[in-house]
Amino acid sequence: MFYQELDKDDSLTLHTDLYEINMMYTYFKKGISERNAVFEAYYRQEPFGNGYSVYAGLEHVIMYLKNLKFKESDLKYLKEEVGYDDDFIDYLRHLKMKLTVRSMPEGEIVFANEPLLQVEGPLAQCQLVETAILNIINYQTLLATKAARVKLAVQGDGVMEFGTRRAQETDAALWGTRAAYIGGFDSTSNVRAGKLFGIPISGTHAHSLVEAFGNEYEAFKAYAETHKDCVFLVDTYDTVRSGVPNAIRVADEMGERINFQGVRIDSGDMAYISKQVRRELDNAGYTKAKIYASNDLDETTITSLKMQGAKIDVWGIGTKYITAYDQPALGAVYKLVSIEDDQHRMRDTLKISSNVEKVSTPGKKQVWRISANTEKKNEGDWIARVGVDPRNFDSLYMFHPQYSYINKVVTNYTAEPLLKDIFVDGKLTYQQPKLIDIKKFCAANLDGLWEEYKRSLNPQEYPVDLSQDLYDSKMNIIQDIRNNINKGVGAQ
Numbered sequence: 041m042f043y044q045e046l047d048k049d050d051s052l053t054l055h056t057d058l059y060e061i062n063m064m065y066t067y068f069k070k071g072i073s074e075r076n077a078v079f080e081a082y083y084r085q086e087p088f089g090n091g092y093s094v095y096a097g098l099e100h101v102i103m104y105l106k107n108l109k110f111k112e113s114d115l116k117y118l119k120e121e122v123g124y125d126d127d128f129i130d131y132l133r134h135l136k137m138k139l140t141v142r143s144m145p146e147g148e149i150v151f152a153n154e155p156l157l158q159v160e161g162p163l164a165q166c167q168l169v170e171t172a173i174l175n176i177i178n179y180q181t182l183l184a185t186k187a188a189r190v191k192l193a194v195q196g197d198g199v200m201e202f203g204t205r206r207a208q209e210t211d212a213a214l215w216g217t218r219a220a221y222i223g224g225f226d227s228t229s230n231v232r233a234g235k236l237f238g239i240p241i242s243g244t245h246a247h248s249l250v251e252a253f254g255n256e257y258e259a260f261k262a263y264a265e266t267h268k269d270c271v272f273l274v275d276t277y278d279t280v281r282s283g284v285p286n287a288i289r290v291a292d293e294m295g296e297r298i299n300f301q302g303v304r305i306d307s308g309d310m311a312y313i314s315k316q317v318r319r320e321l322d323n324a325g326y327t328k329a330k331i332y333a334s335n336d337l338d339e340t341t342i343t344s345l346k347m348q349g350a351k352i353d354v355w356g357i358g359t360k361y362i363t364a365y366d367q368p369a370l371g372a373v374y375k376l377v378s379i380e381d382d383q384h385r386m387r388d389t390l391k392i393s394s395n396v397e398k399v400s401t402p403g404k405k406q407v408w409r410i411s412a413n414t415e416k417k418n419e420g421d422w423i424a425r426v427g428v429d430p431r432n433f434d435s436l437y438m439f440h441p442q443y444s445y446i447n448k449v450v451t452n453y454t455a456e457p458l459l460k461d462i463f464v465d466g467k468l469t470y471q472q473p474k475l476i477d478i479k480k481f482c483a484a485n486l487d488g489l490w491e492e493y494k495r496s497l498n499p500q501e502y503p504v505d506l507s508q509d510l511y512d513s514k515m516n517i518i519q520d521i522r523n524n525i526n527k528g529v530g531a532q
């Protein structure tokens with residue numbers, strides 16, 4: 041059966057790994073599918089060697105969860121092709137999304153080892169949604185973070201997103217573009233993203249226009265006669281000897297009839313060429329015309345070009361942004377942190393690892409952003425069990441969860457809970473902000489971060505600390521598991 045034939049009945053409900061449904065089946069058969077469970081999603085290390093990440097993906101997660109329902113064609117497939125029995129198929133048919141989901145808002149500045157999103161509800165449902173949630177937030181958070189790095193590198197210049205043609209398929213282009221806008225890009229070349237999300241669209245023209253007309257003068261002139269705003273691509277043959285003189289000739293001839301915005305260069309030594317192009321434009325009186333640049337650019341090349349004094353005003357960024365070229369995965373995970381036992385009490389759980397960073401933190405948690413009232417900058421994030429409220433304390437002891445000699449006592453602070461209710465018992469309660477407000481929220485959040493955490497190379501590690509109570513309970517659970525293993529009874 042081809043994809044298109046299924047299309048009208050297709051949804052993301054089966055966009056999950058088989059093992060999730062296999063586990064649901066076990067929970068169902070053993071009568072524990074409806075037990076209350078809490079899972080949390082987090083990543084373990086900042087991507088690109090950055091000092092923070094920009095959270096994105098919630099909009100798509102909401103869309104996915106709102107539509108979570110097994111269609112008849114899904115059930116038919118699971119029954120006939122995978123072989124599940126009628127009881128289970130019937131259970132899936134009547135499955136109604138009852139999850140409570142808490143999440144950071146999109147555009148929030150987030151850090152390794154803190155829960156970004158928390159799912160609570162029937163165990164089987166929590167299990168089903170793991171794959172899609174990770175798929176969405178892993179990619180979009182990675183990309184929004186990359187965008188923030190590029191935005192920092194351009195130092196206030198304009199940035200256009202050009203990645204669609206090089207993206208890992210269409211969804212990646214679309215959602216990656218949205219993440220770019222959240223993280224700091226100004227516009228996209230993707231027209232559908234403009235239509236669906238309201239992102240400003242912008243564009244110049246390709247080499248094919250010049251080739252189609254056979255020479256630059258004819259091509260630029262034709263474009264100018266059919267468009268008001270003009271950016272001419274000047275590197276098809278020889279940027280300085282042919283491209284720029286032809287752009288100036290057309291701009292002179294068209295005068296007020298066009299808005300000559302500038303020229304784009306897409307090859308060669310961009311520092312050297314951009315300086316020559318600037319001189320030519322200025323000499324011709326086009327001091328306001330801008331120089332646009334593209335060609336495998338990323339934050340590293342941009343920083344280098346800035347250091348070389350390149351005269352570039354607007355940056356077009358495609359391949360290396362949309363594919364997260366230097367780090368293609370964020371590696372966020374989704375871990376069970378608490379589960380109802382047969383006495384209806386919640387029991388906290390964790391996953392042990394020999395690697396200290398990989399030991400998960402048990403219990404249903406809230407992340408608090410602690411900021412000093414004097415500086416209006418963040419002191420760090422403090423993770424505590426739900427119910428513990430640092431706003432009730434006069435001072436807060438914050439210590440590094442692995443190196444506790446790194447510690448401080450914070451007084452006169454503001455504490456803000458970062459995980460917000462999105463769905464409560466399956467009902468959407470969250471009003472998603474407009475995309476432009478998410479973008480502004482991201483920029484404002486970055487202002488709250490000390491420069492030391494924002495530099496793109498070797499930033500300082502931002503404090504993400506556990507409350508004493510959480511730390512102690514983690515250590516106790518680890519000790520209990522060890523004791524049980526030593527006694528030969530296995531973990532409880």
Ligand SMILES: Nc1ncnc2c1ncn2[C@@H]1O[C@H](COP(=O)(O)OP(=O)(O)OP(=O)(O)O)[C@@H](O)[C@H]1O
Pocket residue numbers: 306307308309310311312334335336337341344345348
């Ligand atoms: N002055 C510069 N400093 C650092 N990097 C640069 C500089 N100028 C260009 N680059 C980058 O170097 C790379 C050069 O790419 P490439 O080898 O494809 O050369 P090109 O001139 O673009 O050739 P082509 O015509 O095949 O596109 C690109 O990523 C480009 O952004």
Ligand SMILES: O=P(O)(O)OC[C@H]1O[C@H](OP(=O)(O)OP(=O)(O)O)[C@H](O)[C@@H]1O
Pocket residue numbers: 202203205206245246247248306334335336337356357358359360
């Ligand atoms: O370099 P990126 O960061 O990926 O930016 C997008 C690239 O896509 C276009 O090139 P392409 O060769 O596809 O088409 P063209 O004929 O317009 O140059 C454009 O000229 C950029 O070089």
Ligand SMILES: O=C(O)c1cccnc1
Pocket residue numbers: 202203229242243244245246304334356358
């Ligand atoms: O508008 C442009 O210049 C553009 C768009 C997509 C890819 N490269 C360039």
